[in-house]
Amino acid sequence: MSGGSTPYASRQGQLKQESSIFERGGHGRVGYSLPALDVPAVDAVDAWGAELVRQQVAGFPEVSEVDVVRHFTRISQHNYGIDLGLHPLGSCTMKYNPKLHEQVARFRGFTAAHPYMPEAASQGALELMWRLERILSEITGLPYLSMQPAAGAQGELTGIMMIAAYHNKRGERRQKVLIPDSAHGTNPATASLCGFEPVEIPSTERGTIDLDALRRAMDDDTAALMLTNPNTLGLFEEHIDEIADIVHAAGGLMYCDGANLNAILGKTRPGDFGADVFHINMHKTFTTPHGGGGPGCGPVALSEKLEPFRPRPVVVKEEDGSYRFDDDRPDSMGKIHGFYGNFAMMVRGYAYIRAHGARGLRQIADDAVLAANYIKERLKAEYELPHDRHCMHEVVLSDRRQKEHGVSAMDICKRLMDYGFHPPTVYFPLVVSGALMIEPTETVSLQEIDGFVEAMLAIAREARDDAELVKGAPHTTYHRRLDETLAARHPILRWEPRSDEVSEPEST
């Protein structure tokens, strides 16, 4: 079968601008239903005093249910989503979100479960959490889990806080955390939040961490190394065993960022290659839906050394087979979430893993890595490839050749929208100039991959032959090149009743 897929039929031409909900509606419309009051009414003014009672909430609309449904349905049509097509976003692992998960997560026993319900009446939820911890322990090779962090960044914070607690307990006030120059921005932000000084470690020309630089930097004032493996270039740290030794020999701990777990499922385990703590993005590898930016779920797997410092409470299975929470944890780092974490996302992740089993998970890694390498081979003729060797589940290209014609990575992104694809990640990692980070995941078909590849090749040709076409993209989306400068110079962050003036764009 020849390559090339049919782009999905864009409905963009049929869309209209949908005004704000606050400009809809009218006096007397009702969008809700409450039963008639069956107890005596209470006047808040009598109960609280007039000075503590408000006027009506000015600005809240008066709309019918129909108004609400039409409004949100219309604006939803301006979104691209996984169900429509490929999102080759490096490090985001945008894979298909099974609909089964939406069904099982909505069982009443889960949605109506209260975190303070007596444990004897919460055995189902506790069992699910416990089982998921056992599963993630097996996958990561680390004995303990905390499911409490609400997202990857919070998981990272938890990991570094536990490391700080570990050193403090030993009476050592270590000040520094080592971070590779290819790291995600959360890494130094997290280190600072925990009172550490982030120290940058350069990468070699091979794209992996410079071992000599690491050796020089690692000392007994260093609390930890924060490592992503495979790294943000999609390359596995080949000297991972040595890296772990260098860190541990100086009494430090290795925090491993699990954003790229999709590449190594069943192939290697962080616990086996020396990680002391490994964070997991459930919304990446385990496909809990992105929802336009959340909710996530960011559990951390950890070694024996860090066990006492886990967030509290922890899930415990008793000898009689029952489950409970243990809140009597004197060395715990405390709480990072008001309750136990994002349980409804745990349900989804659990269902996904149980659907796969060991062989299914390994197949994910195989297909994800194969797909990324295939894209690399087909695109490297036109796009500069900083590291020409086997990559893992993602490949990083550069816009350098296109820049010779004045076309940037951002222009390529916008032009890809005309071809019906969500763009890849761009300008990250910072170690590659004009980076395009592409991760297809294992869920995409060869037709769709070929369609993406052909679009990218076409854009490379356009960059040579008709650069203005690319620089002026997107041409077919409803909105085009929204003015981020204007938004930052004169922020409008909430709706206000206003005049009919529309601002002139300040820059292109």
Add this chain to the structure above:
Amino acid sequence: MGEYPDTYKYSAEHEWISVDDGVGTVGITHHAQDELGDVVFVELPESGTPLARDVVFGTIESVKAVSDLYAPVAGEIVEVNEALIDAPEVVNDDPHGAGWMIRIKLDDPSSVDSLMSSADYRKHIEA
């Protein structure tokens, strides 16, 4: 010549200073604003703040980047360009003039001597 006034002195961090009667006006250079892109926000300290040489006295933001502003000399801030709060784009439009940021009363008038001349600065940015 043209872009980089000969009467100004320049720092390696791409600030300029123009001294008149012991008071230096400081801003960022044309090169700096060009690299930064559209300026969206400038964060400046209050009048009366003492500054040591090379210390960070504020930040300047584009949509995608934040840069520190470094004091080219030591002194006390006597005036701050409030107009930049509502019109940060002036830094892009006129970096060497209306885009000035702070005025410093120099602790030591000779401290500007070690800064670059416009010719040296042009060499510096071409390197």
Add this chain to the structure above:
Amino acid sequence: MDDEMKKGAVTDRNDTGGGGRYLSLGKSDREAMLAAVGVADVEELFAAIPPASRFEGSLGLEAAMSEIELVDHLEELAAGNAADRRVLSFLGAGCNPHFVPSHVDALIQRQEFLTAYTPYQPELGQGTLQAIFEFQSLVCMLTGMDVCNASVYDGASAVAEAVLMARRLARRGGRVLLSEGLHPAYEAVARTYARYVDDIQFEVLPLDEHGRTIVGQIDDEVIAIVLQQPNFFGIVEDLRVAGEQSAAAGAKLVVNTTEAVAFGLALPPAEAGADIVVGELQSFGNGMNFGGPLVGFMACRDGDKRNLPGRLAGRTVDVDGQEGYVLTLSTREQHIRRARATSNICTNEALCALAACIHMCSLGRNGIADLARTNLAKATYARQALADRGMPVVYDGPHFNEFAVRVGGDAAELVDRCLANGVVPGVALGRFDAARADQLLVCVTEVHSKQAIDRMADVVAEAVA
């Protein structure tokens, strides 16, 4: 019958272990791709993993489950929770039992909302961005504040981030006064975040006999005061005293809420002098889900917005002059400022915030007041019902939809006895504070009918006896 069917053989079909329906590569596809990459076997692509770190064999996981088996298994787990059997529950304490209208859940399941990526490419995410903008606007209207972010993980982390924000605004560390009426789990999270910053000292402001925070004079070492409205014991605070005192001392007044429905009736915190308003919006549009996911929010005054953590959606125009939305003021965030970011957060609770937004729009200005009045009336009735049966309130101040009662014995044991009769009358407060072992926090909302409340009161009375 042809040979293949007779043999029942799997020929060319994917035999890939479980989850095969989520893969789109067939056997011949893989062969073609391997050929293009120039390797004979996919294992060659993993050669960079050093042998000492290679995992050999199979992960020790249970066999893959088919969809039918999975549904059965998860139904069983769900049935292991009393909520499944419709136990009559009056549990609240920051995870609140409210009704979620069906159209809210239907809309958030639209794939355009559910499966969308973060709108960093705004041309492809205007739906998400407009919804965030409307969410931000609604919360500003509700609280009276100028700017609200796109949501944060939960109310507890919002309080923690507010303390750090107050510290940034003060440009120094100092003392932070926390009301005894702040949710204990929120206090725990705030302490966790602040521990690593080293220069914040917390002190607790006690409650008076009416259940209101005693705010005396505040000295200028204090950088923030944190109150909760309504407070953890359900009491409606008079925030104005705290507003005046904090303004006089140059400290920030942080007002937290775990029950935003209260602001259908209660004075917006901005009018009492709040500088930062934070909290939890799970009450709108979101089920309880064993405590997560939730919807935290942070709102502030216009002058402080560059110190506000979290995402922000802003309105702008595109190259054709058409109005639209983008994520903005991104320079506060981790991907640009890295070590000097306002926070390391890179998620908001987008889908949960969308649900809250849709629900708030559906209620509108009349509905939110009606809902609040309903909650107040139901809780007042329940309070009286329990008082009539010999269980007085702990605090006699005005309440909203929660109140604490003394049960004359161990409240946790009482709850267990009631549960055996299908009723959970509230949260036994001994789990937070041993001195409150005889106290029960009861939450009553629009979901509780008069009959349900009467039944609860009877079951409790019987269990006490």
